[in-house]
Amino acid sequence: MSGKNKSAYPFYIIVGSLVCLVALSQLNYSFSYKDFQFRKLDMLSDLRTTSPDDKELTTGKDSSKLSVSDSTGARKPGGSTLPNPDHLHDYMSYTGILEYAPPATVETAAGIQHFLNVLKELHAGTRKKVRIAYFGDSMIEGDLITSDLRDSLQSQFGGAGVGxxxxxxxxxxxxxxxxxxxxxxxxxxxxxxxxxxxxxxxxxxxxxxxxxxxxxxxxxxxxxxxxxxxxxxxxxxxxxxxxxxxxxxxxxxxxxxxxxxxxxxxxxxxxxxxxxxxxxxxxxxxxxxxxxNKGIYVDNYSFRGISGVELGRLSSAMIHRMQEERPYDLVIMHYGANVLFRPELTDYSWYERPMKKVMDSLRQDLPATSFLIIGTADKSYRKNDRYITAPGVEALLKVQHDLATGYGTAYWNLYAAMGGEGSMVKWVEGDTVLANKDYTHLNRQGAAKVGALLYKAIMNEYRRAEKP
Known part of the structure; x- marks a missing residue:
């Protein structure tokens, strides 16, 4: 064969490889090894100002995605985001705090705006104290997560004491x-x-x-x-x-x-x-x-084995009086471990219904207080000789996100912050062990990491709110 033909070999190889890659990219096929999946190739992606996925978000084809924030800064009806300079966020993957405005007919604090405002007052010296009530299950008992969040906030804004x-x-x-x-x-x-x-x-x-x-x-x-x-x-x-x-x-x-x-x-x-x-x-x-006599305080309200619906048993008169004696500027609700008792269950309507009653009561009893709902952590279970993320995790996250949008609270997806699908396995089996062998609960080091991640997310919102 002539040298001329041989010199064309690299060209043939490149063209042939490209054809194979394009053909493979058109497959929508997955196989079991680590849940690998081919993705379709978009040859013009770098030339687009809006990607196909972004178009899906803005046209509302998927109700689980968020629309672009109103650039005018006006609040929109319940279920909409508050002003945010970032563009598009998928609540299942976004690791920051998402904020939602309550329905126009409901006079309650939006997202964590009240909390951010009083933080600014505390920093400026025009306010003496700010308090957070952090409700949760065994994920926070022993002051896990809350101790690290408290320490970081007190180092930044002042205060001394465990609450x-x-x-x-x-x-x-x-x-x-x-x-x-x-x-x-x-x-x-x-x-x-x-x-x-x-x-x-x-x-x-x-x-x-x-x-x-x-x-x-x-x-x-x-x-x-x-x-x-x-x-x-x-x-x-x-x-x-x-x-x-x-x-x-x-x-x-x-x-x-x-x-x-x-x-x-x-x-x-x-x-x-x-x-x-x-x-x-x-x-x-x-x-x-x-x-x-001044500063910020985080009160740990842990209760082992509950799902959050138990908060509906609290007396309105007690809550009102507590708010008079020791007012809270932010209520954090962190549940999920005890809801995921059947890992393959994906219908959580039985949980959403009573939680709506809880949110109705708490928002009515604490109208000026900011609320932050924390989406469940990853939870893994054993299937086919390996640990994988429970199918119920994402289903529960959607319910928790729907509660946040429906009641105009803030939302932080701990699952995403941990690393998303399969993250609990990495936290349990990684070189640095961050969670226990039940593939559900964090150890002290993992709790410290979550506390640091939450503090970072809060401070990102605080600094964004400081901008003119």
């Missing part, structure tokens, strides 16, 4: 942000043990009644922002001249409100706080709060 701590806790020995011990004779009424109608549950889902010799002791720990007690408040229910002893000093408790507060005026410094039952009629206690 609310219940009277007793099943994870007190596991928690590292406060030393917490107590006697065994406290009666704990909560979501799961059918409290009598006369008992009003506290915001934590617990209410505690003392026995004859009940006591609880709290001590600071040697950590930044947590090494001393400055302001201490005892939260309790209705009481008539009941007596408690705190650090060998007697206090008389009175109050007919669902939530009452006793502020300790003494200088607590680095000492422990020991609360003892002083006698008289048994009265309800909720917990003790630890703060300084």
């Amino acid at each position: 609310f701590v219940p009277v007793t806790s099943v994870v007190a020995s596991f928690r590292t942000t406060i030393q917490h011990t107590f006697s065994s004779d406290w009666k704990d009424y909560h979501y799961k043990n059918s409290p009598p109608a006369s008992v009003t549950l506290g915001l934590s889902g617990h209410t505690f009644y003392p026995g004859g010799n009940s006591w609880v002791k709290y001590s600071p720990v040697k950590k930044t922002h947590l090494d001393k007690f400055e302001e201490v408040s005892v939260l309790y229910g209705p009481a008539t001249a009941a007596t408690i002893n705190i650090n060998d000093r007697d206090y008389t408790l009175t109050g007919d409100q669902p939530v009452n507060r006793l502020d300790l005026q003494q200088d607590t410094g680095h000492t422990s706080i020991v609360l003892k039952n002083g006698g008289g009629a048994a009265m309800p206690f909720y917990g003790v709060c630890f703060e300084s």
